[in-house]
Amino acid sequence: MYRYDEFDARFVRDRVTQFRDQVERRIGGDLSEEEFRPLRLMNGLYLQLHAYMLRVAVPYGTMSASQVRQLAHIADTYDKGYGHFTTRQNIQFNWPKLSDVPDILDDLADVEMHAIQTSGNCIRNTTADQWAGVAADELEDPRPYAELVRQWSSLHPEFSFLPRKFKIAVTGAPRDRAAIAFHDIGLRVKKNEAGETGFEVLVGGGMGRTPIIAANVRGWLPKNELLSYLEAIMRVYNLHGRRDNKYKARIKILVHELGAEEFTRQVEAEYANIDQPVVVPPAEELARIADYFSPPGYEELPADDPVYTKHLATDPAFASWNETSVVEHKVPGYAIVNISLKPVGGIPGDATSEQMRTIADLAERYSLNEIRATHEQNLVLPNVRKQDIHDVWLILAECGLASANLGKVTDIISCPGLDYCGLATARSIPVSQAISKRLGAPERQNQIGDMKIKISGCINACGHHHAGHIGILGLEKRGQEFYQITLGGSADENASIGEIVGPGFSGEQVPEAVETIIDTYIGLRNEGETFLEAYRRVGPEPFKEAVYAAH
Amino acid sequence: MPLIKNGELVADRWQRLDDEAALPGDGDVILSLDRLKADRDTIATRSGETGVILPNSAQVEEIEALLPHLSLIALEFPAFTDGRAYSQARQLRTKLGYTGQLRAIGVVLADQAAFMRRVGIDAFETDGRQSLATWKKALHAITLAYQRGYDGDAATREGGRRDAPARART
Numbered sequence: 001m002y003r004y005d006e007f008d009a010r011f012v013r014d015r016v017t018q019f020r021d022q023v024e025r026r027i028g029g030d031l032s033e034e035e036f037r038p039l040r041l042m043n044g045l046y047l048q049l050h051a052y053m054l055r056v057a058v059p060y061g062t063m064s065a066s067q068v069r070q071l072a073h074i075a076d077t078y079d080k081g082y083g084h085f086t087t088r089q090n091i092q093f094n095w096p097k098l099s100d101v102p103d104i105l106d107d108l109a110d111v112e113m114h115a116i117q118t119s120g121n122c123i124r125n126t127t128a129d130q131w132a133g134v135a136a137d138e139l140e141d142p143r144p145y146a147e148l149v150r151q152w153s154s155l156h157p158e159f160s161f162l163p164r165k166f167k168i169a170v171t172g173a174p175r176d177r178a179a180i181a182f183h184d185i186g187l188r189v190k191k192n193e194a195g196e197t198g199f200e201v202l203v204g205g206g207m208g209r210t211p212i213i214a215a216n217v218r219g220w221l222p223k224n225e226l227l228s229y230l231e232a233i234m235r236v237y238n239l240h241g242r243r244d245n246k247y248k249a250r251i252k253i254l255v256h257e258l259g260a261e262e263f264t265r266q267v268e269a270e271y272a273n274i275d276q277p278v279v280v281p282p283a284e285e286l287a288r289i290a291d292y293f294s295p296p297g298y299e300e301l302p303a304d305d306p307v308y309t310k311h312l313a314t315d316p317a318f319a320s321w322n323e324t325s326v327v328e329h330k331v332p333g334y335a336i337v338n339i340s341l342k343p344v345g346g347i348p349g350d351a352t353s354e355q356m357r358t359i360a361d362l363a364e365r366y367s368l369n370e371i372r373a374t375h376e377q378n379l380v381l382p383n384v385r386k387q388d389i390h391d392v393w394l395i396l397a398e399c400g401l402a403s404a405n406l407g408k409v410t411d412i413i414s415c416p417g418l419d420y421c422g423l424a425t426a427r428s429i430p431v432s433q434a435i436s437k438r439l440g441a442p443e444r445q446n447q448i449g450d451m452k453i454k455i456s457g458c459i460n461a462c463g464h465h466h467a468g469h470i471g472i473l474g475l476e477k478r479g480q481e482f483y484q485i486t487l488g489g490s491a492d493e494n495a496s497i498g499e500i501v502g503p504g505f506s507g508e509q510v511p512e513a514v515e516t517i518i519d520t521y522i523g524l525r526n527e528g529e530t531f532l533e534a535y536r537r538v539g540p541e542p543f544k545e546a547v548y549a550a551h
Numbered sequence: 552m553p554l555i556k557n558g559e560l561v562a563d564r565w566q567r568l569d570d571e572a573a574l575p576g577d578g579d580v581i582l583s584l585d586r587l588k589a590d591r592d593t594i595a596t597r598s599g600e601t602g603v604i605l606p607n608s609a610q611v612e613e614i615e616a617l618l619p620h621l622s623l624i625a626l627e628f629p630a631f632t633d634g635r636a637y638s639q640a641r642q643l644r645t646k647l648g649y650t651g652q653l654r655a656i657g658v659v660l661a662d663q664a665a666f667m668r669r670v671g672i673d674a675f676e677t678d679g680r681q682s683l684a685t686w687k688k689a690l691h692a693i694t695l696a697y698q699r700g701y702d703g704d705a706a707t708r709e710g711g712r713r714d715a716p717a718r719a720r721t
Contacts, residue, residue, distance in 0.1 A: 007708050011695045018692060038631060039662065121632060151697040157669035158641050158701075161634025238638045273646045278700035285708065 002147050002292045004112040012109045019043050020102035044115030049422050054093045055118040060128035060146040061089035061373040065360040070111040072356035085349040089127050089373040121162045123153035129171040129178045130374040134382045136328045140189045142172035144290040152227050159234045163241035164249035179491035181205045181214045184251045192220045204255030207461035211497045212252040215260035228279045232271035296368040301333025305386035321404040337381040340403040344440030345433050348414040349377030358399045366392050409451040410436040417457030424457035426474025426481035438511040450530045467491035469532050471498040483510050488535045513547050520546040555675040558687050594620050607635040611642045628657040637670045644671035661689035669703035
């Protein structure tokens with residue numbers, strides 16, 4: 001894991017001091033709410049429906065045990081004993097008092113964390129494959145580059161007042177678990193014909209009211225030129241991105257209006273003018289960062305563990321959890337253990353302070369001190385020896401963290417919606433809970449198989465509904481909440497945008513409509529065919545017929 | 552309008568010229584971009600210095616050929632949140648090698664001064680609402696910076712300060 005040196009530590013501490021001064025000026029009345037707004041937003045502090053909300057950055061989703069323990073401490077001391085993991089691998093606290101926020105930021109700085117640029121029209125937290133560095137299919141760990149981007153984008157003098165927010169995601173694997181095609185910039189580690197490692201660069205993906213899949217602007221970029229190429233992209237966007245309409249201000253609209261070819265031409269022209277030796281970090285600096293991500297002290301273990309194999313054979317509950325939660329690791333004898341934050345009927349992504357402490361303890365004892373947050377609002381213990389998996393499961397089960405539902409119908413992404421968010425037009429959490437309860441029986445979930453349901457409480461699409469196999473969008477008309485259902489979206493390497501199935505539903509009707517869609521799929525699927533595969537084969541018609549015949 | 556340079560309030564010797572007014576041969580004047588383009592042939596013969604207000608929607612290349620005759624370029628910040636001129640400043644300093652005064656005009660707040668300095672802006676026209684003390688503090692609010700190759704007093708990780716950036720590209 002990356003560790004702060006004196007430079008990073010002072011940078012973050014300076015920022016806390018500066019914000020403490022700004023908060024004091026706000027509370028003392030020297031700063032109006034209007035003047036304070038952009039200042040607090042750049043430090044991750046929102047004013048929501050009922051209270052302030054502080055969003056803490058978890059760079060590329062990687063955390064240590066002591067960091068998670070500190071998050072638990074913050075939840076207990078300044079909030080109501082829980083936190084909410086978001087679709088940007090961040091965590092947010094929903095009830096902090098303004099006067100406490102500088103202290104919270106100081107507590108975060110104590111464990112090398114911050115809330116810089118988790119909101120505002122700037123470059124947001126860079127996300128990555130949650131299995132970076134441990135996935136069996138990975139070419140190279142993308143996190144050193146994500147860390148480089150984190151540093152470079154922090155208080156960037158040129159790119160802190162962009163037309164709109166800006167999100168970068170990076171993956172080192174061909175299998176896309178970071179939804180890179182739905183990002184402003186998506187980076188994929190790729191080898192060129194000479195076998196050198198570099199990046200494929202995608203630009204202009206996004207969700208919101210205009211979902212667009214990113215265009216490929218560079219088939220291969222030498223990896224040491226990453227920052228200069230990003231600078232060129234950002235400059236073209238900063239100068240030419242639309243500022244007349246906030247719904248047309250994301251880079252996706254610029255790419256779309258110019259056309260990918262012309263946009264690429266402008267980026268390349270800007271890139272040709274960048275003084276590479278001045279902008280590019282020295283090789284020693286890249287090596288310094290990469291060193292922190294060198295593999296932790298793995299033991300040499302046999303690929304199979306007899307204890308693990310025996311438990312799988314004799315304990316069906318363990319075997320069924322293992323089926324959804326445990327994934328192949330690149331090192332023999334180890335596994336990636338995924339933890340569902342989606343108990344049936346629960347709030348997606350919420351974790352109590354007690355759960356956070358348990359996970360921190362588990363990470364320390366069983367996962368070489370590492371924890372990951374996923375953009376699907378779950379957590380990961382990335383380095384568990386196979387012989388320990390059963391013990392880990394027992395401890396997870398004790399604190400309600402052993403739901404065997406990852407990748408299943410109840411593993412729902414949901415934004416906070418109208419229960420918290422000032423932008424929301426409808427509630428999302430209760431809809432998610434109702435679907436989860438309706439379809440949550442284990443045998444029912446297994447019957448349905450792979451399924452990604454994603455729910456947003458407004459057109460801004462924080463719940464990624466466009467990329468849901470079944471997407472649900474909450475809207476409001478004449479004071480009434482209603483929900484649009486989309487089908488066939490996907491955020492993986494074969495990204496697609498869901499298509500609206502037809503007229504909307506009331507909140508009460510949604511679970512039934514979802515179940516009708518699912519039963520229709522079960523009725524028409526071929527042997528072994530997932531919902532998404534079936535949908536791509538048959539199209540929307542059978543689903544439309546079933547859903548609207550029933551109403 | 553109060554003008555801040557090098558962290559001090561300074562007298563402003565520049566006059567903004569109305570588009571309708573005759574172009575004087577001497578004296579230091581700031582022209583609109585349209586006026587500059589219209590009088591492009593006469594500015595070279597002036598004994599006084601010439602500056603221009605570059606709208607933030609303009610391409611810096613529009614004034615590239617005239618740069619040898621310009622010793623001030625005013626960049627517009629119509630709102631706190633409109634950051635186009637940061638990139639214009641950067642392009643003028645690096646891509647086009649401009650070394651004259653770069654002046655921020657419009658909504659120019661001390662809270663953004665450190666960023667402005669780092670892209671090469673060296674003069675700030677303010678509305679006088681924030682005190683000089685606030686400005687002095689804000690200009691040095693960022694002591695460390697991750698980005699390499701930008702101006703300003705902030706130190707990068709390598710410890711380098713880039714008071715004189717690589718401007719003239721050959």
